[in-house]
Amino acid sequence: MKEVTLKYIPSGDSAFIIKAGDVISEEVNLVVRKLLARFEEENIPGVTDFIPSYNELMVCYDPVTVDYRQLLGIFKKCAADLGAMTLPDAGVVHVPVLYGGEEGPDLHYVAEYNGLAEEDVIRIHSSADCLVYMLGFTPGFCYLGGMDKRIATPRQETPRLKIPAGSVGIAGEQTGIYPMESPGGWQLIGLTPLRLFNPDSKPEFLFNAGDYIRFYPIDKDEFEQIAAGVADGTYQVRRTQKIDNGDGNRT
Amino acid sequence: MATVIVHKAGLLTMVQDRGRFGYQRYGMPVSGAMDVFSLELANLLVGNDPGDACLEATISGPELEFTGSTWIAITGAVWDPHLNGQGIPMNTAVDVRPGDRLGFRGLRSGCRTYIAFAGGIAVPSVMDSQSTYLRAGIGGFQGRGLIQGDELPLGTYNALLPGNELPPGEATDLLPSDGLTLGKAKRKPRRTKIPEGLIPEYKHEQTIRVISGPEVHYFELAGLRSFLSTEYTVTTKSDRMGYRLSGEPIKHKEGMTNIISAGISLGTVQVPGDGQPIILMADRQTSGGYARIANVITADFTLLAQMRPGDEIRFTETTLDRARLFCTDRHRVIFGI
Numbered sequence: 001m002k003e004v005t006l007k008y009i010p011s012g013d014s015a016f017i018i019k020a021g022d023v024i025s026e027e028v029n030l031v032v033r034k035l036l037a038r039f040e041e042e043n044i045p046g047v048t049d050f051i052p053s054y055n056e057l058m059v060c061y062d063p064v065t066v067d068y069r070q071l072l073g074i075f076k077k078c079a080a081d082l083g084a085m086t087l088p089d090a091g092v093v094h095v096p097v098l099y100g101g102e103e104g105p106d107l108h109y110v111a112e113y114n115g116l117a118e119e120d121v122i123r124i125h126s127s128a129d130c131l132v133y134m135l136g137f138t139p140g141f142c143y144l145g146g147m148d149k150r151i152a153t154p155r156q157e158t159p160r161l162k163i164p165a166g167s168v169g170i171a172g173e174q175t176g177i178y179p180m181e182s183p184g185g186w187q188l189i190g191l192t193p194l195r196l197f198n199p200d201s202k203p204e205f206l207f208n209a210g211d212y213i214r215f216y217p218i219d220k221d222e223f224e225q226i227a228a229g230v231a232d233g234t235y236q237v238r239r240t241q242k243i244d245n246g247d248g249n250r251t
Numbered sequence: 252m253a254t255v256i257v258h259k260a261g262l263l264t265m266v267q268d269r270g271r272f273g274y275q276r277y278g279m280p281v282s283g284a285m286d287v288f289s290l291e292l293a294n295l296l297v298g299n300d301p302g303d304a305c306l307e308a309t310i311s312g313p314e315l316e317f318t319g320s321t322w323i324a325i326t327g328a329v330w331d332p333h334l335n336g337q338g339i340p341m342n343t344a345v346d347v348r349p350g351d352r353l354g355f356r357g358l359r360s361g362c363r364t365y366i367a368f369a370g371g372i373a374v375p376s377v378m379d380s381q382s383t384y385l386r387a388g389i390g391g392f393q394g395r396g397l398i399q400g401d402e403l404p405l406g407t408y409n410a411l412l413p414g415n416e417l418p419p420g421e422a423t424d425l426l427p428s429d430g431l432t433l434g435k436a437k438r439k440p441r442r443t444k445i446p447e448g449l450i451p452e453y454k455h456e457q458t459i460r461v462i463s464g465p466e467v468h469y470f471e472l473a474g475l476r477s478f479l480s481t482e483y484t485v486t487t488k489s490d491r492m493g494y495r496l497s498g499e500p501i502k503h504k505e506g507m508t509n510i511i512s513a514g515i516s517l518g519t520v521q522v523p524g525d526g527q528p529i530i531l532m533a534d535r536q537t538s539g540g541y542a543r544i545a546n547v548i549t550a551d552f553t554l555l556a557q558m559r560p561g562d563e564i565r566f567t568e569t570t571l572d573r574a575r576l577f578c579t580d581r582h583r584v585i586f587g588i
Binding site for chain 1: 518547
């Protein structure tokens with residue numbers, strides 16, 4: 001890994017950010033994830049939360065129990081040996097999607113907009129692995145990279161008031177899944193029976209930053225079957241390992 | 252187990268503790284009390300741990316009936332609270348008995364009231380916190396604000412510990428709270444009244460101290476001048492998620508409005524393209540894409556959380572070192588009383 005210059009900037013008296021770069025790239029994001037993994041090993045007292053994003057790691061702390069300068073010292077020391085660090089292989093989470101129909105009312109529009117057949121949109125959407133750069137916006141929402149530009153479609157001009165949880169959509173060059181019922185302007189191409197966020201299960205969230213998502217098409221029967229399994233807790237989400245984690249270190 | 256029957260809920264009354272930490276990386280907001288200082292004071296008065304769950308009532312007060320004996324304390328927004336029609340003091344531990352009715356009249360200043368109960372509130376912990384997060388419908392009492400007819404279970408407190416004074420009541424209250432994870436009031440409160448000088452004055456105009464933010468260089472000098480030398484009004488579009496302010500637009504440098512979506516911390520001041528600042532509060536989303544001009548310091552949150560729509564804020568800059576001093580000094584004063 002190349003030597004990266006990290007910038008430490010306070011964000012008030014209860015958080016600071018560590019900036020790994022100024023662009024959205026898998027390389028910069030990998031540094032953020034390495035920082036997170038490294039700091040977590042350390043179990044630093046007074047730290048209350050980490051918020052990894054595309055190019056930054058925010059560290060939240062309790063200003064009563066820890067001093068910023070002390071904390072900074074510990075973090076800088078930990079970050080010094082980052083170059084030698086390799087992350088375990090990234091996980092691929094397989095996400096079943098019922099494309100089109102009532103569940104994906106905008107599939108037709110996305111196809112038409114890009115001069116494709118609906119089947120092409122499904123094939124293209126389910127053939128790339130999308131990196132979870134970060135989670136945010138609402139509980140369990142993933143900011144994904146890696147969608148094929150051939151199916152990019154602008155947002156709807158008038159957002160829908162109610163989009164069901166699990167809806168899979170496209171906004172510009174991004175694809176994403178709605179973790180909770182909410183209003184929104186994404187073009188909806190399908191629905192997954194998986195729950196991205198369940199406060200009553202452990203772990204509560206389906207995805208971690210650094211995971212890859214691989215969508216695959218299912219039919220109505222499979223949808224019902226999986227939905228029933230998700231509801232009674234018997235469905236096992238399929239997870240595999242990605243061979244190349246973007247680190248350049250093939251394992 | 253003692254409960255509280257809700258006769259009137261008020262505008263928005265819900266269970267909040269210090270907050271839900273450790274899940275922001277998944278996009279889960281912290282939530283928790285808006286005015287953590289008042290929450291801590293209320294808890295200390297009844298012998299709870301400072302971060303335990305209380306009721307947070309916004310703008311209007313609830314009307315509550317107790318089915319058992321316990322101690323309560325009311326902090327935050329300034330009212331004339333009453334028990335069975337008789338005035339009771341704020342910022343003071345008060346013992347209540349079965350059948351007692353608590354009500355509020357005459358809000359004089361502030362916006363948010365905290366009611367602590369000895370032993371806390373016996374609602375389940377969701378992801379390590381009892382805080383209500385309304386948008387996802389989790390935590391607190393059934394994931395929502397209280398409504399008329401609710402019966403809120405209270406935690407029991409260990410009345411047998413030496414020094415714990417007992418309000419006369421049912422014999423069941425004398426049982427130690429064995430095996431309960433809730434009901435953490437294990438000690439006699441250090442003090443049953445908070446000295447008046449410790450309670451800040453909630454005014455309609457406040458000076459709020461900030462530290463410069465990660466994107467302070469995204470703004471024109473004139474924009475920074477507007478931010479630090481003119482007044483901003485808290486608009487009606489303000490809630491637990493954030494305060495939207497209105498005032499002299501804060502000018503960004505050409506094309507420097509948005510950032511790559513990144514973390515937001517408590518008190519982050521974001522400035523979208525229209526130049527009108529937003530202060531991110533307890534239910535803030537975990538990440539955002541607007542330039543972060545500054546950050547409100549922890550010590551001034553108790554003032555900010557008590558502001559209402561129409562109130563005016565003047566921002567003034569301080570340093571990280573001073574911010575920490577303000578914070579630790581106050582902490583020492585509270586826990587030393």
